[in-house]
Amino acid sequence: MRDTQQPPHDPQAVVQTHGLRKTYGRHVALESLDLTVRRGQVIGLLGPNGAGKTTAVKLLLGLSRASAGGGTLLGRPLGDRRARTSVGYLPELFRYPQWLSAREVVWLHCQLCGLPRASWASWTQRALSTVGLEHRAKDRVGTFSKGMQQRLGLGLALLGDPQLVILDEPTSALDPVGRDDVRTIIRAARARGASVILNSHLLGEVERVCDEVIIIHRGRVIAAGGLRALLGAPSLRIVVSGLGDPVGLLRTFAPVMVEHDHLLLQPIEPERTPEVVQALVAAGGRVHEVEPVQRSLEDLFLELVRSGVTEATESFRLPRPPGP
Amino acid sequence: MNLRAVMAICILTLREVARRRLLWILLGLSVVSALLVGWVVTQLVDYARSGGMSEVRIGLGVSQVLVFVAFMFSFVLAMSAAFLAAPAIAGDIESGTLLAMMARPISRADLVLGRWLGLCLVTATYAIASGVLAIGVVAQVSGYSPPDPGVAIGGLMGEAIATLTLALALGTRLPAIAAGSISVVCFGLSWFGGVLASAAGLLRAEALVPSMDGLRLLMPTDLLWRGVVHALEPPLVLLAARGIDPRSFASDPFFAIAPVSLGALTWTVVWIVGVLLVGMVAFGRREL
Numbered sequence: 001m002r003d004t005q006q007p008p009h010d011p012q013a014v015v016q017t018h019g020l021r022k023t024y025g026r027h028v029a030l031e032s033l034d035l036t037v038r039r040g041q042v043i044g045l046l047g048p049n050g051a052g053k054t055t056a057v058k059l060l061l062g063l064s065r066a067s068a069g070g071g072t073l074l075g076r077p078l079g080d081r082r083a084r085t086s087v088g089y090l091p092e093l094f095r096y097p098q099w100l101s102a103r104e105v106v107w108l109h110c111q112l113c114g115l116p117r118a119s120w121a122s123w124t125q126r127a128l129s130t131v132g133l134e135h136r137a138k139d140r141v142g143t144f145s146k147g148m149q150q151r152l153g154l155g156l157a158l159l160g161d162p163q164l165v166i167l168d169e170p171t172s173a174l175d176p177v178g179r180d181d182v183r184t185i186i187r188a189a190r191a192r193g194a195s196v197i198l199n200s201h202l203l204g205e206v207e208r209v210c211d212e213v214i215i216i217h218r219g220r221v222i223a224a225g226g227l228r229a230l231l232g233a234p235s236l237r238i239v240v241s242g243l244g245d246p247v248g249l250l251r252t253f254a255p256v257m258v259e260h261d262h263l264l265l266q267p268i269e270p271e272r273t274p275e276v277v278q279a280l281v282a283a284g285g286r287v288h289e290v291e292p293v294q295r296s297l298e299d300l301f302l303e304l305v306r307s308g309v310t311e312a313t314e315s316f317r318l319p320r321p322p323g324p
Numbered sequence: 325m326n327l328r329a330v331m332a333i334c335i336l337t338l339r340e341v342a343r344r345r346l347l348w349i350l351l352g353l354s355v356v357s358a359l360l361v362g363w364v365v366t367q368l369v370d371y372a373r374s375g376g377m378s379e380v381r382i383g384l385g386v387s388q389v390l391v392f393v394a395f396m397f398s399f400v401l402a403m404s405a406a407f408l409a410a411p412a413i414a415g416d417i418e419s420g421t422l423l424a425m426m427a428r429p430i431s432r433a434d435l436v437l438g439r440w441l442g443l444c445l446v447t448a449t450y451a452i453a454s455g456v457l458a459i460g461v462v463a464q465v466s467g468y469s470p471p472d473p474g475v476a477i478g479g480l481m482g483e484a485i486a487t488l489t490l491a492l493a494l495g496t497r498l499p500a501i502a503a504g505s506i507s508v509v510c511f512g513l514s515w516f517g518g519v520l521a522s523a524a525g526l527l528r529a530e531a532l533v534p535s536m537d538g539l540r541l542l543m544p545t546d547l548l549w550r551g552v553v554h555a556l557e558p559p560l561v562l563l564a565a566r567g568i569d570p571r572s573f574a575s576d577p578f579f580a581i582a583p584v585s586l587g588a589l590t591w592t593v594v595w596i597v598g599v600l601l602v603g604m605v606a607f608g609r610r611e612l
Binding site: 058061062063064065081082083084085087089090091093094095096097099100104108109111112113114153156166 | 326328329332336339340343344419420421423424425426427428429430431609611612
């Protein structure tokens, strides 16, 4: 049975939901989302197509109404327009008035944000230069490529230094340089204390910038937690010969598992690899193979999505780490 | 209500209409229409004068031409208003433009009101420019000026605002093309309801009058149209009509013996405000 009981308010939470559910007729778009995003956290929202990620974001922003459950956004109930005062949002389906110039689009959003008129010029300059569009400020959005329009959307999402930035597939139309810029933007937002919800299919991007991930499949959260906890500790795979007791030697570094023709040290940081190799060679061993092993987010994602939701929910759902 | 947001949306609407050249196209068409009307009236008046017709009779004839011009214009204006207003919200929902805007601290009602105000200003500008041009050109070439040109233009403006309000409200839940089409059909039905209600009275089919009146009141546009006609009729015709049984010309949609009533004006205001509020509520419940 779904637990929709409201959790105690977390003073550090910018987003807190409990049992958030959305149905369209008989179709369940989102089963039950319990989500807490704290100040300065970057959360990755992952899932295959149609998993319910965009639905979750729309519920947070009041663009869609929950069928059950609820939550708060910046301390106000979901749907309260005042809660959106300090939220920046780049939608997955981004489109801006084509007949306006980039500068006019930013002005429009300055107005809608309620920013003082005197500050528009500086916000516009900042928003456009952050995403590399300052030289196209006077050009109509209709003349922009898809990637440039997505850059503009990113700039708008950062307008007014919001406390929460929600980016829905922010790199879908961007080249590798643009993707790198997005990572820089996300890190800069975190550095100034903002929280970021990143909704993306590009798991490598998520792995690089997110503190925690939530994996949604068929409207249900199937895994949630810190990347380190979800992916497990890194390990070192070694094939060595010429030693009487290699296990005993390697145990001085980390617990050892003997698997077929190789030994597996876990947990061990990849930075210690030269130290391990040096010890083996010094003891007279012949090192044939050394491979640092780390399960990637993509491995985890595919494993969870392909293995069936029910089992995965129980085995991978991890307790949330305590707040700061 | 966030007035700053309402004004931002209103200005965005005005800018959109100007940038997409719609306003200039509409004003250009008004100039062309006025010149065409002027040319036709000049020809008619020249023929009538060369045949020795009195100026009073020429004035009567021109007044009827002006009523027909207003009739044509009321449909053009209503259709323009419907097709301007229908995609104003529906199109932005379909394209996704609203997602980024509605994630800002503004309410759905702010957006509807801002769009409505902007469209009212555009439609009013179009109605005033076209009306003044048409009436001015006719006065210039024929010497005939209707008794209440301001009331006539105001009535046409009211018809257009009612139609755009319906199209905008329907567009919050329906695709743009459906919202625009329904609004134009309702406008036509209201006018036709007015004719049928009068005809039922003339044919002594009193039992049918309430249902025909119901059809007529579907929109306040027919009530306003009667006011437009009255404002364009020469006082002489109205005076002459006083001695005749009103039922004999009641079914004529091109003649009105009385100005628009206070009741009709009240219904117009109540209808427009009501439909606008329904549009706000409907949009408020819409999933984006």
